[in-house]
Amino acid sequence: MTTTPDDVRPAPRTEPLGVTVPSTVPTHWYNLAADLPEPCPPALHPGTREPLTPDDLAPLFPMALIAQEVSTERWVEIPQTVRELYALWRPSPLVRAVRLERALGTPARIYYKYEGVSPVGSHKPNTAVAQAYYNAVEGITKLTTETGAGQWGASLSMACALLGLRCEVWQVRASYDSKPYRRMQMETYGGVCHSSPSELTAAGRAILASDPETTGSLGMAISEAVEAAATDPAAHYALGSVLNHVLLHQSVIGQEALAQLDEIGEGADVVFGCAGGGSNLGGLAFPFLGRNLREGTTTRVVACEPAACPSMTQGEYRYDFGDVAGLTPLLKMHTLGKDFVPPPIHAGGLRYHGMAPMVSHAYELGLMSAIAVEQGDAFAAGIEFARAEGIIPAPESTHAVAGAIAHARAATEPETIVIGLSGNGILDLPAYHQYL
Amino acid sequence: MTTTPDDVRPAPRTEPLGVTVPSTVPTHWYNLAADLPEPCPPALHPGTREPLTPDDLAPLFPMALIAQEVSTERWVEIPQTVRELYALWRPSPLVRAVRLERALGTPARIYYKYEGVSPVGSHKPNTAVAQAYYNAVEGITKLTTETGAGQWGASLSMACALLGLRCEVWQVRASYDSKPYRRMQMETYGGVCHSSPSELTAAGRAILASDPETTGSLGMAISEAVEAAATDPAAHYALGSVLNHVLLHQSVIGQEALAQLDEIGEGADVVFGCAGGGSNLGGLAFPFLGRNLREGTTTRVVACEPAACPSMTQGEYRYDFGDVAGLTPLLKMHTLGKDFVPPPIHAGGLRYHGMAPMVSHAYELGLMSAIAVEQGDAFAAGIEFARAEGIIPAPESTHAVAGAIAHARAATEPETIVIGLSGNGILDLPAYHQYL
Structure with a gap:
């Protein structure tokens, strides 16, 4: 595993650099929720089955993204840095x-x-750089995520490199073993990529204890990435779709x-x-x-x-x-x-x-x-x-x-x-x- | 090896399609020979050591490219199809x-x-599509070439697919065996890729007879691709650099x-x-x-x-x-x-x-x-x-x-x-x- 040691990775920098951005790059994101004839049903808390509150998500996501998650504003301004x-x-x-x-x-x-x-x-960096930006603005210094074939893990690793964050990725073991290119891409960007399930999380250790030969799954990798973020105050979790x-x-x-x-x-x-x-x-x-x-x-x-x-x-x-x-x-x-x-x-x-x-x-x-x-x-x-x-x-x-x-x-x-x-x-x- | 059989590959089509091309795509190629303070020394015939004549090159290249090879015209118009x-x-x-x-x-x-x-x-398709075009215009239906790591072979295979030509590539055996992605790329475009030296040419057979375990070289692959073009009236040879x-x-x-x-x-x-x-x-x-x-x-x-x-x-x-x-x-x-x-x-x-x-x-x-x-x-x-x-x-x-x-x-x-x-x-x- 190769990464940039913390002491040489530059501190997150989120201010615009003053680059001229072509007018053909959108200035706002479009939110379909504003135009839907009926509102989208809310996400529910897995324990209470009540609609999620921002506090439920705060351990994993920055407030700006939580606000976007429930926003019904039609046009959301894209930060100039993004x-x-x-x-x-x-x-x-x-x-x-x-x-x-x-x-x-x-x-x-x-x-x-x-x-x-x-x-x-691929299209994945469109959200990766936005997510890395909002996390950096709120003082987060590391993002964790899961990845299957590796496109999302590579995209988030790149975004973290561009914004000065560290990135830790749990990749489904079957892909980790059989598709090394995306892992190499993550590492070239300074990301750290683990085979999932891993010995690094309680979730991973429990899975390995019951099935040492498992080839892993996205579900398992999500559990590990979420645990790693939830147990590290400097870290958040990032999701590439859904x-x-x-x-x-x-x-x-x-x-x-x-x-x-x-x-x-x-x-x-x-x-x-x-x-x-x-x-x-x-x-x-x-x-x-x-x-x-x-x-x-x-x-x-x-x-x-x-x-x-x-x-x-x-x-x-x-x-x-x-x-x-x-x-x-x-x-x-x-x-x-x-x-x-x-x-x-x-x-x-x-x-x-x-x-x-x-x-x-x-x-x-x-x-x-x-x-x-x-x-x-x-x-x-x-x-x-x-x-x-x-x-x-x-x-x-x-x-x-x-x-x-x-x-x-x-x-x-x-x-x-x-x-x-x-x-x-x-x-x-x-x-x-x-x-x- | 996979390719498109001759009978399903469409005939070469070289006329423009009437697409609107942005004015930011150059209309002419620039030829440094027009502005050099001294002319570039000519290529010599390997036998006579006299300057090459167009006839020397005619078995391998279309006349339009031979003319460009010795042109001192500053601006050469880019065909609209290209x-x-x-x-x-x-x-x-x-x-x-x-x-x-x-x-x-x-x-x-x-x-x-x-x-x-x-x-x-990479930049290789810039010349691949031009070379495929001029060959197609002159009635050639197949191009041969050599490739090392495979970027050029993939570029020419793509260009041939776009212009309706067949493409046959001799790839240095060491790369053929160790770097399969570019070969797969050639085949996806319908190109045929041989490990060089091959049994398909006299040059290849001679090399294999004297050294069956050779890992190949660009020089050997050039010999095979040139031989294949020179012995097939419907084929020409294409070079990716120099x-x-x-x-x-x-x-x-x-x-x-x-x-x-x-x-x-x-x-x-x-x-x-x-x-x-x-x-x-x-x-x-x-x-x-x-x-x-x-x-x-x-x-x-x-x-x-x-x-x-x-x-x-x-x-x-x-x-x-x-x-x-x-x-x-x-x-x-x-x-x-x-x-x-x-x-x-x-x-x-x-x-x-x-x-x-x-x-x-x-x-x-x-x-x-x-x-x-x-x-x-x-x-x-x-x-x-x-x-x-x-x-x-x-x-x-x-x-x-x-x-x-x-x-x-x-x-x-x-x-x-x-x-x-x-x-x-x-x-x-x-x-x-x-x-x-």
Whole structure:
């Protein structure tokens, strides 16, 4: 394990640096809660089953994020320091996929919004830098988190490096052992990555005592990361998806896409986004839904989830825990049940038993639809996209590509399709290889 | 091995698609030959030692590229189809590295020009799409090439996919066996990748007969790729660096950087670029040198090469072969000798015994300087950059970062530094890991 010793890591610095940020980087996050016809059901305390209070969350999150979690303000100002960080890779490109259109022989115009230009190659840093910022402002010096395949752990490690925080990540043992690149990425950023379950927490020791050979799970890793944060006054915990404040931060994706379409005089007829925990889908789609609700536009949103983990198309809409152990708050969401073990599909970022409460609520209200995509169809679409457009999409993103391609093939009239390309698949090439 | 069968790969299509290309994507390539105070010495035929004629090259290259190879025209128009392809990822960003400046405590302003946003993560596609285009226009249906670590092979495979050509790559066996990701990338694009030496060519069979256990070399792989192209009337050969036409295509890097600096009212005092075969360095630096020569600006250019393969700082300036077997034309260049075997450093893209003739000539004329960077210093600089700016630079690029950081630390007055960040290091994380 390699990290930056505390004494050489600079103290957190949160003031703006005076960089000129392009006006095309959003100034505010968009909050769908302001425009929903019915409010989203609240999270409940796992013990009392009463709505959570800010005090319940204070040991884990800074007050600014807790406030965002329950905010119904439509526009939340993005701190200038965060905008300066966004400007390192934002605005992300919106590109017309002309070669794909030609290959499909479709009358539709297809655009993709590409988040793979971020330093870690996915949309995750959009919330990682915001979360690191608010924690640094409140005097926190370390963040803990869990990670599966490692995209979130790498993103948070990067954000912590940029803001002068330490970062400690519990990575599911199966991925820790089999997918070393993301761990190396965390360490290059100065993060510390542990195999989970570990001997470092009571939760980890208990799991190892009962099952020394366990390959770990996200649920176990969450327990360890939460315990590590809760027992260290200088530390907080960070989550990469599901929660409202995470989706809020990701709204830069959809806002930019709307502005980029407006600039070229295009209106989106249908938006395809991949759906795992919901942060990419929410970030991409909510600004479109908000415009539908406020201005009467009729953009359709299609959530594309893996057939192997179909929380929206097959799950129940009910209160459930976010983790296996049942330690997290209860969230009203579409869920396959906290004990559902998704098969080991390649789109690791979509292997979650539940769907973000805000996405679930919007789906339940009929504001979006959902489809389940088979893994083979997703990879076939990813390869077709790569050979037409050059970018090899992340396995997660291929689900949105597959949805869009099927739609475009069936189109008989001109229409405008937007694909959310949440990341690139450079570190997932073995999955493509296996498919080929 | 996986590829697209001939009958399903679409026929080459080279006409523009009518996409709107941003005006910030250059319309012309810049050719330093037009502004040099003395002409670059010509390439010589390996047999006669007379200057090469177009006919000598015709079996391997299309006439348009042969013409570019000897052109002294200052501005060469970029075909609209190539500009449309460039627009998939260009213009690449020029970013102010404010956090790095602060970490260094330097009065200098540091900018980096980032080529890692291309679909394969480096600058190589800038010439790959141009070469594939000109070959497709002349009716060629297949390109062959060699590759070491695989960046060039992946770039050419992508370009061939975009233009409807087949692609066959001979990859040095040591990399083929130890670095599978780039091969998987080639195959995802529909390219075919062989371990070199192979049984598929006379050259490969001869090498294997005498040394069945050889780990291969770029020189051997060149021999195989050239033979495969020369013996197939439908095929040509493509080279990823060294030649004049390759550096010409890469001039989009420096031209964009100049325009981006002009737009914010900055003038570059010093430009740092990593130097292997010379395509990244030439592409970045020549437009700056051209402006120096035409307009009297005084931008300094510093070539940053690995201390383990120091062709500019330690090599002789003389005619030498491009390959080990002595089959290529003789090129006047700074060379460590065609038999020089660079140690297995991590910056595979910089492991070449010679330097591009045009770069060598400019260096000999005193138009640029050169430094050699130790691998450890390069990785230390890469990590410092990653933790300040988020991007993990390619091992090749870290040499330029190291040069720039040392310069910036020593600066006592404000000045403007430009770093050529030729690619990202996502697939090179094991090298970082080993360093850490």
